[in-house]
Each structure stands twice: as C-alpha cells, then as structure tokens.
Amino acid sequence: MFKDIKESRITLTQLMLPSHSNFSGKIHGGFILGLMDQIAFACASKHSRNYCVTASVNKVDFLNPIEVGELVTLKASVNYTGRTSMVIGVRVESENIQTGEQKHCNSSYFTMVAKDEQGNNAPVPGLILTNKDSVRRFARSIERQEQAKHRTNRFKASEFHIEEYLDLIKTQNAKLNI
Template sequence: MKNDATQKPCSASRSVMTQLIFPSDTNHHGTMFGGKVMDYIDKIAAIASMRHARKPVVTASSDSLDFLAPIRLGEVIELEAYVTWTHKSSMEVVVNVLSENLYTGERRLTVTAFFTFVAVDNEGKASPVPAVVPETAEEIRLHQSAPERYELRIKRKQERQNASKMV
C-alpha cells in the first residue's frame, strides 16, 4: 500500500444525489427509464472519482449494472457512490440506488453498479491516484473483493480486443 500522504478513506469520496421521479423520467409502465438511471449513476460515480483523485476523470468501464427492483413514478431515488479500490491511475466506484415512497417511507435497494474511472492529466494521459483505505465492514468487503473484479475487467478487455482483431 502507498504511504500515508497518498491514502484517503473511502468516505472522502462518498457522494450522494437525490432525484424525484417525474413522468418524463418514466416509460409506458410508469417505471423509470433504465438509461436515465444509468446517466445519473455515471455522473455520481464521476463525482466520487474526482473527489478521490482531485483530478479530471474519464469512464473506463461499467462492470456491472444490476436492476433489482423497479423505480416508480413519484418516488425519490437516492444514489450513493464511493471509491472502493484503486490501481495506479484507475478507481473502482460502487454505486447503490435506493428508491423511496415518500408517502409510506418504504425504501428499497433498486440498482447496484460498479464503474471504473481513470484519472487524467492536462494532456489526457493517465495520472496516478491515491490509495483508498476502507473503514466500515462493507467498505472492507468491497475493497478485499476488488482485485478479483479488476482481473475480470482486464481479462474481458483482452478477450474483446482479440475478438475485434479477428473481424
């Protein structure tokens, strides 16, 4: 792990966004468009990455985006993101989306996602980022399992590059 001057806790990147779901956000089923949720997820993950790196970032990968339950018209969604793990210039960010019925107070996890961002310098070249230090049990769990997700990302990228050479 990097020295203390280049480490930051997961909480330093924690970012939260709240949105009320309007008719223009929904499909003919009265549930939120998946693409609209994805837009919000990419934004909040970018904010968390920039808070961690204190540099510009670019989206490198969307490893998983799992829709667990529908988000309904009139509900509020709360997106929470933070950096779970870092490599040299890349950062893995987890995003959880909770929906809330404002009349009943019922809250449920509706979407989870893992994104990877890369910090860049003024020339657009990859730039080093601080290590991340997990503190809570959930942060520790995600941090410990991140190297496996990193290896899967690398493998998936190599497979796609090899497949594109065959076309």
C-alpha cells in the first residue's frame, strides 16, 4: 500500500502565551520541541493509522527567537518511509500578528516508529513521490541515515582511536590531562 504525502500533512497554529516563555521573555525551546513532537506524532499516526513513538530527532537548530504574542505555525509531512518507520519533516514559523512579519524559526526531522496494539513494530504504507521536492526529501533521509550509521560506528568505544583526535582537541577550549 502507498499513500500520497498530502494525505498525512498536518498544520498546527498556536498563540504564544507568557506561560510559554523562558526567563528572557522568549518562548522556551523545550515548549517548541514539545509541540514539534506532538505534530510529528500526529502526522506519523495519520500516515500509518497506528500509534507511533519517537525513535530519534535529527538536528534541532533554533534559528530565530519566538516572542510572546506571536502565532506559531508548525507544518509536518512524511519525508521518508521504511518498513515500520517514517521520517517526519517539521517546520516551525512564527508570525507577528500586528506587523505580519514571518520568521522561519526551525526545521527538524523526527524518526517515528509505528506500533500495533501489542506494542510491536507495525508496517507502514510507502510514499508516492510526485515531484522533485518529494524525491529530494526522500533521498536526503536515506543519506542522513547512512551518515548516522557511520558517525555511530566511528565513535563506538571499541572503534575509537584517540590519537586521531588529540591534535584537534588541542585547538579547542579544553585541557588534555591524560
């Protein structure tokens, strides 16, 4: 079974309140991360028709601060489907209600896994790729998975070679005392 990306897209807009802010008066990053996880869950569950869990989150960069009183819109869509997992692309934008100014605040990728009623991994429908952007996003997800495997293995304790990194560390804000 295959589904069009449009069938699972989710958009959520919420007004940012003072209770969502941190000590500097900006919206707390943890609050935004929570919203991102919720919309990724909703998108993955809608696509798979199963309860889904977050397996990983890839790279969260906070590009622009979000102010109290702004509208925040989160957009989520399925970028990639494996056998039981999906990569959900999430984009966060804010809008100043008074000026109409919009800012891209962050984008991230959530790997979600579908679960059946017994808690076992459940198969998910594949994606119908209909344009260059959908092919690019799918391919980028495959590439990110390959990079993650390489990164994980290279720094595994049994594979790590300290001498390869000593000169690099000496150029950083760290003191070697080994």
